[in-house]
Amino acid sequence: MSRMLDDRVFNRETLLDATVNLVPFVILMCFLVLFVVATPEGWQDGALMGIYMLTLIISMIWGLLHLTYATAKRV
Numbered sequence: 001m002s003r004m005l006d007d008r009v010f011n012r013e014t015l016l017d018a019t020v021n022l023v024p025f026v027i028l029m030c031f032l033v034l035f036v037v038a039t040p041e042g043w044q045d046g047a048l049m050g051i052y053m054l055t056l057i058i059s060m061i062w063g064l065l066h067l068t069y070a071t072a073k074r075v
Helices: 010-037 047-074
Strands: none
Touching: 010 047
């Protein structure tokens, strides 16, 4: 039975399941772009808080991508 199924890691069903995480990824990318482009206080004032926010957003993006890949690999 397993020979009839596709043996690749990312087959059609796995890719369809992984696209569910595309919406949060797009939302996080919008937050990242908005935060970098439209920072009201500028990068000179409160640069440490900006670094914290960028680190938080980028770590969530990395975590989402890592979780999506690990889940698709195990499914």
